[in-house]
Amino acid sequence: MKTLSLKNLRKTYFDPYAGSQVTAVQDVSLDVEQGEFVSVVGPSGCGKTTILNMIAGFIPYTGGEILIDGNLVKGPGPDRGVVFQSFALFPWKTVLENVGFGPKMRGVPKDERDRTAREYLALAGLSHAADRYPNELSGGMQQRVGVVRALANNPAVLLMDEPFASVDAQTRMTLQEELTRIWQERKPTVIFITHDVAEAVFLANRVVVLSKGRVLDQIKVDLPRPRVWDQLIEDETFKRLSAQVLQMVRAA
Amino acid sequence: MNIALKFWSGYVRATHRWPIIATIVPFIPVVAIWSIVANSGMFPRAFFPAPVDVMRSFISLTYKGILPDYLQDSLIRLLFGAAIGVALGIPLGILIGSSRLAHRICWPVLLFFQAIGDIAWLPILLIWFGFGLTTMTFVIVYTVLFPIVLSTVLGVQSVHRDLARAAQSLGASPMRVLWEVTLPGALPNIITGLRNGLGYGWRALIAVEIIVGTSGIGFMMFDARRAGSTVEILLGMIVLGTLWYIVDAWILAPIERATGQRWGLVTS
Ligand SMILES: Nc1ncnc2c1ncn2[C@@H]1O[C@H](COP(=O)(O)OP(=O)(O)OP(=O)(O)O)[C@@H](O)[C@H]1O
Ligand SMILES: [Mg+2]
Numbered sequence: 001m002k003t004l005s006l007k008n009l010r011k012t013y014f015d016p017y018a019g020s021q022v023t024a025v026q027d028v029s030l031d032v033e034q035g036e037f038v039s040v041v042g043p044s045g046c047g048k049t050t051i052l053n054m055i056a057g058f059i060p061y062t063g064g065e066i067l068i069d070g071n072l073v074k075g076p077g078p079d080r081g082v083v084f085q086s087f088a089l090f091p092w093k094t095v096l097e098n099v100g101f102g103p104k105m106r107g108v109p110k111d112e113r114d115r116t117a118r119e120y121l122a123l124a125g126l127s128h129a130a131d132r133y134p135n136e137l138s139g140g141m142q143q144r145v146g147v148v149r150a151l152a153n154n155p156a157v158l159l160m161d162e163p164f165a166s167v168d169a170q171t172r173m174t175l176q177e178e179l180t181r182i183w184q185e186r187k188p189t190v191i192f193i194t195h196d197v198a199e200a201v202f203l204a205n206r207v208v209v210l211s212k213g214r215v216l217d218q219i220k221v222d223l224p225r226p227r228v229w230d231q232l233i234e235d236e237t238f239k240r241l242s243a244q245v246l247q248m249v250r251a252a
Numbered sequence: 253m254n255i256a257l258k259f260w261s262g263y264v265r266a267t268h269r270w271p272i273i274a275t276i277v278p279f280i281p282v283v284a285i286w287s288i289v290a291n292s293g294m295f296p297r298a299f300f301p302a303p304v305d306v307m308r309s310f311i312s313l314t315y316k317g318i319l320p321d322y323l324q325d326s327l328i329r330l331l332f333g334a335a336i337g338v339a340l341g342i343p344l345g346i347l348i349g350s351s352r353l354a355h356r357i358c359w360p361v362l363l364f365f366q367a368i369g370d371i372a373w374l375p376i377l378l379i380w381f382g383f384g385l386t387t388m389t390f391v392i393v394y395t396v397l398f399p400i401v402l403s404t405v406l407g408v409q410s411v412h413r414d415l416a417r418a419a420q421s422l423g424a425s426p427m428r429v430l431w432e433v434t435l436p437g438a439l440p441n442i443i444t445g446l447r448n449g450l451g452y453g454w455r456a457l458i459a460v461e462i463i464v465g466t467s468g469i470g471f472m473m474f475d476a477r478r479a480g481s482t483v484e485i486l487l488g489m490i491v492l493g494t495l496w497y498i499v500d501a502w503i504l505a506p507i508e509r510a511t512g513q514r515w516g517l518v519t520s
Contacts, residue, residue: 058417078423088414092436101432105423153422 003069003189004032004055004157010063011050011213024050026213027064032157035187039200041245042210043252048193051210052161055191056082068156078102081150081188083160087142089134095121095145096130102153120148123182140171147179151188158190165195173229176202180227197246201238202227207245211252219245275501301483306490309483318472323491326468329385330457333392334450341397341449342442345404346434355405362401370395370456374463383464388457395456396449403445407438440511447504454496 011025025047032038040048054061057076066073068080081102089098096117097104103113121127124144134142143163150158164172180203183190194200200207201221209216221241223232232238267274283303289295290302297305313319347354348362370391377387411434419433461470469488476484 056417056421058420076417076420078421080421082418082421084414084418086412086414088412088418090415090418090433090436092439101419101424102422105419105425105428149418149422155421 002031002067003034003036004030004191005067006030006051006055006064007067008064009051009054009061009066011047011054011059012062023213025054025061028210028213028215029064030208030215032189032191034189037183037190037192037203037205039192039194039204039207040210041194041197041200041207041249042216043249044195046210046252047213048210049161052159052191052193055157056080056159078105078153079156081153081155081158083143083146083150083158083163085162085165087134087139087146089142089145089149091134094131094133095126095137098134098145099149099152101149106153116152120152121145123151123185124148124178138171139167140175143167143175144178147182151182151186156189158188160190161193162195163192164199172199177226177228179203180225184225197249198242201242201245202229202232207241209245209248209252216252217248219248275497298480299482301486305483306486309481309487313484313487319487319491322468322472323495326457326461326470329388329461329468330392330450330453333389333457334396334446334453336389336393337396337400337449337453338446340393341400341445342404345401345442345445346408346430346438348401349405349408349438350434362398366398366402370452371459374460378464383466387464388460391456391460392453396453399449399452400442400445403441403448404438407441407445408434410441411437440508443504443508443511447500447508450504451496451500454492458492 006028009025009028010023012021012023014020015022028047028051030038040051042048050059053059055066055073057073057080071079073080089095090101093101096114099117099120100108100110100113103116104110108116118127118130121130124147126141126144126148129137129141129145134145137145146163147160164175167175176199183203190203192200192203201223204221207219207221209218219241223235223238223241263273263277267277287303290297290300290305294300310319344358348358349355373391373394374387377390381387381390415433415437416429419429424432457468458470458473461468462474465471465474469491473485473488476482476488
């Protein structure tokens with residue numbers, strides 16, 4: 001069953017200074033099955049963030065359709081969880097309150113949403129940080145909270161725009177491994193945007209390459225799971241797929 | 253040298269335990285010099301009273317109930333005006349801060365009216381509303397309003413766009429976003445605005461009471477001038493300074509620090 005479906009999606013921005021339209025997304029069609037992990041790569045400015053923001057409902061689209069479980073997207077909603085590069089944790093709420101925010105908006109009573117939040121924090125190995133404020137956590141821990149906050153709300157699709165771009169390289173590898181582990185446990189549908197070709201291949205079932213607002217090509221990634229860097233870094237298939245994607249991105 | 257250091261260390265530790273010492277000690281030389289000049293016979297005492305005279309007047313006016321009554325009148329006027337200012341200023345600031353259109357339309361007008369100082373309104377207010385509470389309240393609301401609006405706008409704009417987006421995609425309605433994200437995010441700035449606004453309002457109130465008052469600390473001071481009582485004028489000035497110091501340093505500043513620092517929005 002198709003969870004997410006983009007049909008001839010198009011976006012133009014109006015530039016009030018030039019008085020003209022700028023095309024950010026030309027024509028993108030894409031279907032994502034339930035439980036799929038799709039990475040989206042492409043050169044800077046090819047429209048990745050624009051597409052993700054349209055799916056999230058943060059910005060309107062100019063043409064085409066976005067369907068979530070068959071329903072037309074008209075604005076932000078809890079069926080699409082978003083993980084931000086800036087983490088976007090609420091600084092005045094504890095980690096527990098951040099993770100329980102989605103259930104709170106649904107009217108779930110406090111002890112029940114606290115239980116859900118603790119369960120998800122345990123999933124990310126963050127039980128000890130439940131009562132801390134975000135500014136007391138490292139960047140890596142903050143983004144773990146960002147991920148489980150989105151997951152705890154049980155979205156149909158999890159949208160991530162370069163979520164690990166602002167943490168250091170070691171932490172990034174750990175976060176990537178944890179994300180694949182969590183994905184295996186919960187099987188959320190994920191759209192993951194990144195610049196990093198190795199990251200895209202490491203995480204995904206499928207890599208979509210964008211170029212100038214269009215889908216250039218797609219590659220299936222049939223690497224076995226669980227995926228860990230120590231093994232994959234030497235893996236011939238991983239190396240071949242990464243090289244292939246890299247070539248497409250550079251040619252894009 | 254050693255003794256001086258020991259004394260200093262004792263002072264620092266004492267102020268740490270009783271912060272009020274740090275407030276009072278700097279005033280000791282001020283009061284001492286004042287006292288010496290007043291007692292030196294350089295000026296007539298009725299023209300330049302000594303601290304003891306002011307103290308005596310303080311006790312007598314407090315005992316008669318005049319000072320507490322006037323103080324109460326002034327404070328109630330300030331709080332009444334400030335409450336209206338807050339009730340108007342925060343919504344207006346949120347509107348201007350969150351809507352680009354509202355910002356474009358309101359901002360120049362806002363800055364224009366801010367430039368007309370509160371007291372500059374008095375001539376026309378006296379014609380419109382006469383010598384009374386309406387005129388006084390108008391001036392205070394006017395004074396309190398601008399700092400609150402301007403800092404609320406700043407506060408709302410300082411909330412990262414992704415925070416509102418995160419809340420929306422976790423299922424928050426626009427009202428919930430306002431309540432859970434915009435307001436707490438803007439709170440440290442709003443409190444700074446309130447603190448400034450109350451400070452300006454307090455000063456404006458005294459000026460207005462001098463001109464239109466029939467009671468209040470400003471009125472007391474101006475009335476004392478008519479009677480030639482320098483003691484009461486000085487007493488009024490000291491009450492103003494002391495009271496504001498207490499409100500600002502002991503109430504407003506700690507609240508301002510507490511909200512910002514705890515959340516890491518302000519670096520300590
Ligand atoms: N608000 C906007 N107004 C006008 N043009 C915009 C706006 N946002 C994006 N664009 C343009 O749309 C195009 C696509 O931008 P987008 O941010 O989606 O690219 P991206 O693939 O995410 O790039 P990056 O990899 O650098 O993040 C760019 O040419 C950009 O300049
Ligand atoms: Mg981008």
